[in-house]
Amino acid sequence: MTRLVLPGLRLVLGAALGAVTAVTALVALVATVPVIVLGRTPPLGVLVRAERWRLAALLGVGDLGEYDLRRGVAYLAARCPVGLLGGVVIFLGGYGAVSAIGVLVAWISGGRPDGMAPTWPIVLYLTVAAAVLLFLDLAGLVAVGALERGAARRFLGPDERQLMRRRIAELSASRAGIVAAVDAERRRIERDLHDGLQQRLVALGMLIGRARRNGSQDLLGQAHDESRRALEELRDIAWRVYPAALDELGLHDALATVAERSPVPVRIHYDLPERPVHAVETAAYFTVREAVTNAAKHAGAARIDVSIAGHGTMVVVRITDDGTGGADPGGGGLAGLARRVAALDGRFTVSSPAGGPTVIEAELPCG
Known part of the structure; x- marks a missing residue:
């Protein structure tokens, strides 16, 4: 009323x-x-x-x-x-x-x-x-x-001149944000390789050297286990950089992989009549993955709901979790997603009151 x-x-x-x-x-x-x-x-x-x-x-x-x-x-x-x-x-x-x-x-x-x-x-x-x-x-x-x-x-x-100036300002900010996001992603990949995989490979080399000198089957077994862990970590880094399933199988199957890897149960509702264009598909995927990762790590969520639906000429991505809320839209991960969505002339919103729930929504033009 x-x-x-x-x-x-x-x-x-x-x-x-x-x-x-x-x-x-x-x-x-x-x-x-x-x-x-x-x-x-x-x-x-x-x-x-x-x-x-x-x-x-x-x-x-x-x-x-x-x-x-x-x-x-x-x-x-x-x-x-x-x-x-x-x-x-x-x-x-x-x-x-x-x-x-x-x-x-x-x-x-x-x-x-x-x-x-x-x-x-x-x-x-x-x-x-x-x-x-x-x-x-x-x-x-x-x-x-x-x-x-x-x-x-x-x-x-x-008027047209003001709209043109506003559009130029938006494009300049979007371009600068994309450059910053790419640089941040490169630094993260370098850190993952240097602090994780590189250390494992050094340890693996040392174990193999000791096994050759001593002829120890135990050391060879440890080296084999270390090589397996290094391979798993390399696959995990490659998956975080860009999942091959997104190109090969499409958005639905790539999101299923995100749900399988999540420590929190993820329920996905996918309702797109056809596969979206590559740029929209990529933006939707990374939006879901970042939101699911944040909910699992920081929100203490017990369940995450993901909805991918088409509304006219827009693909609407909505992620809802029942966590504690308080997500900062200006934080590194969410700010990067906002820049990625803005680069496609989309709209990105975050609603996360204290106590939850957190709702992240991206509207991506598919025309």
Whole structure:
């Protein structure tokens, strides 16, 4: 109920304030006609700023461009009819409500307003009429809100130059983030090879040398075990760098391998009608793998649910765990995933309140 009441109250308040600013803007524009005729921008900055605040706070118009007084004045002129229409709609709704309350009070006190007795046909007729008028008034308010948002996007939204600058900034940040992520991955691989596999190979060489000198079967057995562990570690490093199953068998089978290797039970729901393109498939795979690894290592989760589904032109990847929550979206692993998704013009979100659950979602365009 609250989800309907609060937006409705904001819409009513926004339309009421819009009617006030429409009247004010109309008077101000008429008063500054000589300035406009001379080709100058009238000094209406206060009204433009007030309108931007009203649109953002009460009508939910968030994607406004940079402040531009000239475009703002054009918006004020264009929206005056809409603002006045909103005032008329609110007036009619208020007048109808006051009239209905007056009739009810008169009937309760024993009166007969306009000679109408409270008989059942009259009550039924007035109830139906009031319901229809209320519906029409609410529909008018919704339409006024839609017209307000459309005018704001047309006159106050970012223009092509601003959109181009924003896009260039996003691409520059994405490129820098990808370079940083690649460098970090290279450092991690070097650390795994140096601290893990290299040490095993050194120990293996020493064991083989001692076995050759002493002819010990026990040392040869230890060397054989050490070579097996080194091979397993090498396979594990190669799997973390890039799994061959992703290219050979596809995303579903590669994720099944992630589930098998996870110490926490992982349930996978895969609902894609066809195999996505390689870049999307790779991003989806690494998103799931990183999220599953984090949930197993840091969240203390007992179960992880993975969903891969198609919604229109998007592949939506959702990972949910029942752990302790508190995941940091700016941490190394999640930040790297956000950069990988952003490089594909996707959207990456993390919801991880204290106490859980943690929900990681990536929307990847597959077109």
